[in-house]
Amino acid sequence: MPKDTSIRSVLIIGSGPIIIGQACEFDYSGSQAALSLKEEGITVSIINSNPATIMTDKVIGDHVYLRPLTVDSIEVILQEHIASEDLPRIDAVLPTMGGQTALNLCKEAEERGVWEKYGVKVVGVDVDAIEKTENREAFRQLMVDIGVGVAQSKIANSFLEGKEAAQEIGFPLVIRPSYTLGGSGGGFVHRKEEFDAALKRGLEASPTHEVLVEKAVLGWKEYELELLRDSNDNVIIICSIENFDPMGIHTGDSITVAPAMTLSDRCYQDMRNQAIKMMRAIGNFAGGCNVQFSVNPANDEIIAIEINPRVSRSSALASKATGYPIAKIAAKLAIGYNLDEIENQITKTTSAYFEPTLDYVIVKVPRWNFDKFKGANKELGLQMKSVGEVMAIGRTFIEALQKACQSLEINRAGLGADGRQVRNIEEIMDGLEHASWNRLFLIKDAMAMGVPLESIRKVTKIDKWFLNQIQELVLLENELKRYSLNNIPQDFFVTLKQKGFSDVQIAWLLGNVTEDEVYERRKALGIKRVYKMVDTCAAEFPAKTPYYYSTFEEENESKPSDRKKIIVLGSGPNRIGQGIEFDYSCVHGLLAAKESGFEAVMVNCNPETVSTDFNMADKLYFEPVFWEHVREIIDLEKPEGVIVQLGGQTALKMAEKLTQNGIKIIGTSFENMDIAEDRGRFSDLLKELDIPYPKYGVAENAEEAIVVANEVGYPVLVRPSYVLGGQGMSIVINDEDLEKAVVKLLGDLPGNRVLIDHFLDRAEEAESDSISDGEDVHIVGMMEHIEPAGIHSGDSFAVLPTFSLSEKVTQAMEEYSVKIAKALDVRGLLNIQFAIKDEKVYVIEANPRASRTVPFIAKAYDVPYINIAAKIMLGVAKLKDFTIVRKLKGYAIKEPVFSYEKFPEVTKELGPEMKSTGEAIRFIKDLEDPYFRKLYKDKSMYLSK
Numbered sequence: 054m055p056k057d058t059s060i061r062s063v064l065i066i067g068s069g070p071i072i073i074g075q076a077c078e079f080d081y082s083g084s085q086a087a088l089s090l091k092e093e094g095i096t097v098s099i100i101n102s103n104p105a106t107i108m109t110d111k112v113i114g115d116h117v118y119l120r121p122l123t124v125d126s127i128e129v130i131l132q133e134h135i136a137s138e139d140l141p142r143i144d145a146v147l148p149t150m151g152g153q154t155a156l157n158l159c160k161e162a163e164e165r166g167v168w169e170k171y172g173v174k175v176v177g178v179d180v181d182a183i184e185k186t187e188n189r190e191a192f193r194q195l196m197v198d199i200g201v202g203v204a205q206s207k208i209a210n211s212f213l214e215g216k217e218a219a220q221e222i223g224f225p226l227v228i229r230p231s232y233t234l235g236g237s238g239g240g241f242v243h244r245k246e247e248f249d250a251a252l253k254r255g256l257e258a259s260p261t262h263e264v265l266v267e268k269a270v271l272g273w274k275e276y277e278l279e280l281l282r283d284s285n286d287n288v289i290i291i292c293s294i295e296n297f298d299p300m301g302i303h304t305g306d307s308i309t310v311a312p313a314m315t316l317s318d319r320c321y322q323d324m325r326n327q328a329i330k331m332m333r334a335i336g337n338f339a340g341g342c343n344v345q346f347s348v349n350p351a352n353d354e355i356i357a358i359e360i361n362p363r364v365s366r367s368s369a370l371a372s373k374a375t376g377y378p379i380a381k382i383a384a385k386l387a388i389g390y391n392l393d394e395i396e397n398q399i400t401k402t403t404s405a406y407f408e409p410t411l412d413y414v415i416v417k418v419p420r421w422n423f424d425k426f427k428g429a430n431k432e433l434g435l436q437m438k439s440v441g442e443v444m445a446i447g448r449t450f451i452e453a454l455q456k457a458c459q460s461l462e463i464n465r466a467g468l469g470a471d472g473r474q475v476r477n478i479e480e481i482m483d484g485l486e487h488a489s490w491n492r493l494f495l496i497k498d499a500m501a502m503g504v505p506l507e508s509i510r511k512v513t514k515i516d517k518w519f520l521n522q523i524q525e526l527v528l529l530e531n532e533l534k535r536y537s538l539n540n541i542p543q544d545f546f547v548t549l550k551q552k553g554f555s556d557v558q559i560a561w562l563l564g565n566v567t568e569d570e571v572y573e574r575r576k577a578l579g580i581k582r583v584y585k586m587v588d589t590c591a592a593e594f595p596a597k598t599p600y601y602y603s604t605f606e607e608e609n610e611s612k613p614s615d616r617k618k619i620i621v622l623g624s625g626p627n628r629i630g631q632g633i634e635f636d637y638s639c640v641h642g643l644l645a646a647k648e649s650g651f652e653a654v655m656v657n658c659n660p661e662t663v664s665t666d667f668n669m670a671d672k673l674y675f676e677p678v679f680w681e682h683v684r685e686i687i688d689l690e691k692p693e694g695v696i697v698q699l700g701g702q703t704a705l706k707m708a709e710k711l712t713q714n715g716i717k718i719i720g721t722s723f724e725n726m727d728i729a730e731d732r733g734r735f736s737d738l739l740k741e742l743d744i745p746y747p748k749y750g751v752a753e754n755a756e757e758a759i760v761v762a763n764e765v766g767y768p769v770l771v772r773p774s775y776v777l778g779g780q781g782m783s784i785v786i787n788d789e790d791l792e793k794a795v796v797k798l799l800g801d802l803p804g805n806r807v808l809i810d811h812f813l814d815r816a817e818e819a820e821s822d823s824i825s826d827g828e829d830v831h832i833v834g835m836m837e838h839i840e841p842a843g844i845h846s847g848d849s850f851a852v853l854p855t856f857s858l859s860e861k862v863t864q865a866m867e868e869y870s871v872k873i874a875k876a877l878d879v880r881g882l883l884n885i886q887f888a889i890k891d892e893k894v895y896v897i898e899a900n901p902r903a904s905r906t907v908p909f910i911a912k913a914y915d916v917p918y919i920n921i922a923a924k925i926m927l928g929v930a931k932l933k934d935f936t937i938v939r940k941l942k943g944y945a946i947k948e949p950v951f952s953y954e955k956f957p958e959v960t961k962e963l964g965p966e967m968k969s970t971g972e973a974i975r976f977i978k979d980l981e982d983p984y985f986r987k988l989y990k991d992k993s994m995y996l997s998k
Contacts, residue, residue: 099116814842845964
């Protein structure tokens, strides 16, 4: 069936601010869907309150509404489109791209009669299907009706019903609340004594106060299938994903592998048939769907865990894993196309009605941030706790697994063999039994200490196949230790590289050699990376996608063009302090490079983001943003230069190495960026420029720190140099607390120096963002924080423009911004943090790079600031070439959003270390707004150390 021509204008509902359990994978899906519908000549409107994402940018939607995600907001938009002659009436709503938030909102609007009232058709999902899949009892009953196995369970709406269910089923149990995301409120109950508290938590977490009490199938294997279905009832399986971790850990917190590795063909065919049956049973709709199964390793018995009638965290992963753009195709199916009528995006010659086959392996590893949540329960379970993830591609599971470890941004050079292993056997065995963020590394440490593989399998319930793969690394390491760098046999060297060992790991295992020496030796032996194309059809048809991963083989499929190239380094996995706003900046960097006539090359490893979409850059390398990988891509592509300013600290960390290797950095030079990062040199610069700054000192141990603190005067702010998101910062008020803070810091970050600043107690805090082209400086925006100094800027409510600072103060901020930009010879972006006390303006820090706030200001003022800055960095434009007109009426407030519900044991205190996971934007007419007045009244409430 061709597309439904009655649909000319579609509203896409976004997922709102990033929270744990619902991150930027939905912005990726929403962005892809919007572009897909626009290709069909459909007008796309987007509602989403998240200013940090590319989804709410004009390059994605025709009409973007940065409004709170409520039914009232939706109704206002629908009314505006009816009342205005310039806006098309909205014909349909697509709610399957915005996670649980969008589905719940769509359902609520349906219940309130909004869609019917305005003649809006719901596409991509049946509203009844949402009810069938989210209502645990309805789902269980449907599975029984269609003959699909489910775990023994009972529904409970009260304490009494819950206790009766537990008595009937027996322990261990799972409690699953209805209508929640990321496992919120759910959990395992191993013993009767834990049941009451767990039941209470589940009933409270469910918006309908309903839970399913279910038999726990702990230790069973877990699988996911990603499906697409059209209105002709054709169903295809895009990807099978196997969880490395068995049942008991939320799939968002599990290491996952695609395609499934340990599934028998018979079991897979059975699972596939059941998934298709389930999708057909939940309603008559066209779109994407995610199904989760559990398999008993003893007898291959399959039970269904859940089905989600929307794109999911896993479908973003599956899209990147297969190169099959699920959200893009799902959007076309939603407006009536059938699979065989849509062009295959990969080959451009066949149809989308095909199931991808992979000749490589994908590994996803989650990224946690427990260090930000002091006192958090770090054990993994049914409730998701990770804040981001990385994906790696290799020819084998073990190659991809090691590349994923290199991508995580936790200072690991691969899976172990880097001097950071744990050697305490009790700690290791406890970590294997109680899984946390480091269990993967502890498995390897246990094997290196000689713990038998069977003992590890019994404790972890991880399939023996995976454990054998890791065991092989230990054997290879022991063999390598017999050689020196100059006598490693070439074939053994190739084997090491094919198993994912980085040059850093090889250098560490050999001892007394450097990474560079290993690199040079390997080059001399002719062992270098080749690049393979992600083609989804195992090279059966010629692929057209410029999407590559590296491995060690003979043939290189990435042929560099003779065009001038720019490489943009991405920001790696999402984490607190470095989130989706840097991906937004990277996407704009790519677009600006393309518009300026360069070939834009992207390097990144985050499967959730738009920057790693295969049609965003001219060429995408899905690789770790890790020096060895970046270096070899540069060797191959020979770019004009590399952009490090847009990818947060991940990309900035490469600046020194790039400079040492004679590779040009686009924008501000490493030398000038380093002055801003080095507190001593930066303070000397401020002194020269006659700009006030808080008194400070630098210490290398606790004794020196106490001397410095007494000189600058308590309270003091203690922090390591070179960090993002306030990592490791604290405010201390006496010698005893200072000693503890410094000892901990130097323990976590050995070899680092500690900065000790006088903390300006009760000062106001503000910041400026600006763009400099080496001649002129343009102030992008100045924001005033509602909270006082001492709360990290990422956790502060901030108002654009400033609302209470005197003209004298704002003039000083502007003057200092211009002075610093010129002194550092900034080319591109500059963010400066200020503290204001008794009308005096102090500079706290300056960051010559993209900041967390530029995307927010760009949306609030409706000016494409990152695009402008990128063109200036590339040297193709000056500030005077742009006409900049700000369009903000009233004020815009940046609202931080926290994910404390995942860590109920953590206090809500705020200090210099960032804790928020995302942000929203809210527009107000004036300062009489009741929302603003309440914020202002509560401004110091959570300030802590």
